[in-house]
Amino acid sequence: MRRLINDPYDVVEEMLSGYVKAHSDYVKLLEHDGRVVVTTNPVPGKVGVIIGGGSGHEPLFLGYVGKNFADAAVIGNINTSPSPEPCYNAVKAVDQGKGCIYLYGNYAGDVMNFDMGAEMAADDGIRVETVLVTDDVVSSENIEDRRGIAGDLFVFKAAAAAAAKGMDLDAVVAAAKKCNDNTRSMGVALSSSTIPVKGGTIFDMEDGDMEIGMGIHGEPGVRRGKIEPADQVVDEIMEHILKDFPLSEGDEVYTLVNGLGGLPLMDQYILHNHLEEVLRGKGVKVYKSLVGNYATSMDMIGMGITLVKVDEELKELLDYPVDTPYMSIR
Amino acid sequence: MRRLINDPYDVVEEMLSGYVKAHSDYVKLLEHDGRVVVTTNPVPGKVGVIIGGGSGHEPLFLGYVGKNFADAAVIGNINTSPSPEPCYNAVKAVDQGKGCIYLYGNYAGDVMNFDMGAEMAADDGIRVETVLVTDDVVSSENIEDRRGIAGDLFVFKAAAAAAAKGMDLDAVVAAAKKCNDNTRSMGVALSSSTIPVKGGTIFDMEDGDMEIGMGIHGEPGVRRGKIEPADQVVDEIMEHILKDFPLSEGDEVYTLVNGLGGLPLMDQYILHNHLEEVLRGKGVKVYKSLVGNYATSMDMIGMGITLVKVDEELKELLDYPVDTPYMSIR
Numbered sequence: 001m002r003r004l005i006n007d008p009y010d011v012v013e014e015m016l017s018g019y020v021k022a023h024s025d026y027v028k029l030l031e032h033d034g035r036v037v038v039t040t041n042p043v044p045g046k047v048g049v050i051i052g053g054g055s056g057h058e059p060l061f062l063g064y065v066g067k068n069f070a071d072a073a074v075i076g077n078i079n080t081s082p083s084p085e086p087c088y089n090a091v092k093a094v095d096q097g098k099g100c101i102y103l104y105g106n107y108a109g110d111v112m113n114f115d116m117g118a119e120m121a122a123d124d125g126i127r128v129e130t131v132l133v134t135d136d137v138v139s140s141e142n143i144e145d146r147r148g149i150a151g152d153l154f155v156f157k158a159a160a161a162a163a164a165k166g167m168d169l170d171a172v173v174a175a176a177k178k179c180n181d182n183t184r185s186m187g188v189a190l191s192s193s194t195i196p197v198k199g200g201t202i203f204d205m206e207d208g209d210m211e212i213g214m215g216i217h218g219e220p221g222v223r224r225g226k227i228e229p230a231d232q233v234v235d236e237i238m239e240h241i242l243k244d245f246p247l248s249e250g251d252e253v254y255t256l257v258n259g260l261g262g263l264p265l266m267d268q269y270i271l272h273n274h275l276e277e278v279l280r281g282k283g284v285k286v287y288k289s290l291v292g293n294y295a296t297s298m299d300m301i302g303m304g305i306t307l308v309k310v311d312e313e314l315k316e317l318l319d320y321p322v323d324t325p326y327m328s329i330r
Numbered sequence: 331m332r333r334l335i336n337d338p339y340d341v342v343e344e345m346l347s348g349y350v351k352a353h354s355d356y357v358k359l360l361e362h363d364g365r366v367v368v369t370t371n372p373v374p375g376k377v378g379v380i381i382g383g384g385s386g387h388e389p390l391f392l393g394y395v396g397k398n399f400a401d402a403a404v405i406g407n408i409n410t411s412p413s414p415e416p417c418y419n420a421v422k423a424v425d426q427g428k429g430c431i432y433l434y435g436n437y438a439g440d441v442m443n444f445d446m447g448a449e450m451a452a453d454d455g456i457r458v459e460t461v462l463v464t465d466d467v468v469s470s471e472n473i474e475d476r477r478g479i480a481g482d483l484f485v486f487k488a489a490a491a492a493a494a495k496g497m498d499l500d501a502v503v504a505a506a507k508k509c510n511d512n513t514r515s516m517g518v519a520l521s522s523s524t525i526p527v528k529g530g531t532i533f534d535m536e537d538g539d540m541e542i543g544m545g546i547h548g549e550p551g552v553r554r555g556k557i558e559p560a561d562q563v564v565d566e567i568m569e570h571i572l573k574d575f576p577l578s579e580g581d582e583v584y585t586l587v588n589g590l591g592g593l594p595l596m597d598q599y600i601l602h603n604h605l606e607e608v609l610r611g612k613g614v615k616v617y618k619s620l621v622g623n624y625a626t627s628m629d630m631i632g633m634g635i636t637l638v639k640v641d642e643e644l645k646e647l648l649d650y651p652v653d654t655p656y657m658s659i660r
Binding site for chain 2: 015016021022188207208227264271286293298303
């Protein structure tokens, strides 16, 4: 395993400790709960926005806590949901009497634990609503059963902007759902990530192989084969996405080529280059683009494409200014 | 090789094409020279700031072209200096009658080619000065012979801020030199990067080994051994840096834990956590910190620590607002 860590059982605590040291102008840990990262610049009088999930996907989730973005991130162990207490403690820390929204990718463990956190908050009379991100097109035929991957970023962003603009909880929920309904992703993996407590990879993948459609925790994809040229990989991913999510001439999309950790930025821009060509070829306008490691699987070599079909409302929400360590929009 | 590319001989052109597509609100390629990335938001009446070098270090160099930062980046092939023509073309594109500064890491090929570009500019009556970055403490006993690694970022930033503030070329040169004099770095590699035209790694490194002090192109370091705990690696690097660059109680430093590409952010924050402890233990104040992949070697697994000893002048230059795709300071 090619990692630089100390005790493999301490990686999450040490990472969080390092994170709040490096970004103390943005975030802190709750004094009574070291698994909750909260903003030090709360916007007064708004709905509380809480994101979270297992760690190992940095800069997701902690990197998106900050002004006009998430108020708190709840951090689980690697690839493992946080337990209910920090989910509840996050609500207690950020609720300002307007209720809170939980936003996270659709994984069974997260649903169970965040739901318990919401029940504990309800006992205190705090309303907490949940919107699950379900952008991974190949993870299920049924949209509501799909996993959330890098589309998280956009759904979090849209909901947080609605909250920052002073909208009430119902409107924040509606913004999150609208963004999720218009977001689709699919990825490819060329290697497994390494797990510190395991001392190695989760699964074997030969050098030279790739798995199209693999999830960010190594969930099975649609096929495994030899690595193909970047353009062909984009074409295959786009075929799956567009089958599920037909785009017409004149539509506008916000694109993300998301690196999973070990894929060079060079390759990500090569992939983006063809992605824009494919979209333009269909008469689809690229509104804006992100390229980079926004939601990773530690050192997994791979990438995903995310498309958000945007209208004026979603553009305004996604362009709304934010200031966090891993996203800055003026 | 676990990469997603097309023709290995086209990686730089396709990357640049994707980069300017994704960030067209920030940058474009020169029409007559596709190896020069220039800002689309030039600040009028200032000294031209030109950075560059071989590609494969993204987001260095192209990611730091933008408002109040570099006006142009000259892009070579992977690990290879750009040729003199684009160095010259960059000057012609960004000179506003106040002269230009070339800033890059100290590598023989870059020095030769940028120097020829400066001579061609001199024939046109344009003054071009050069400041070489020499932050890698273990690359030579003599400071002026040392290589430049992630310290590039700070030296570029300081000089660009001086230029953006309207200082003349001599003052911009002085700012760059002052920052370089106060910057030290050292790294560790756990793997080689992969080279597309080679179809594999540059050198062999067994899984489980590390090389302390290795350069970002794989230049030999001070020793190879088994991977040690993160804290010990930080301690060893800091011992080398502090032997060269004694810091005293009350000194202030700007720190960077720079990922070389394949090392997870998790590990980088774990390393930062101990780095801050070490500095605090010596009574050195951490002024600000960066953690992330700022200057990479594509998929090389490894990291470096950079320290900049800051006074009020350097703080002002390093904090000066910039807006580029890979650095945003308000």
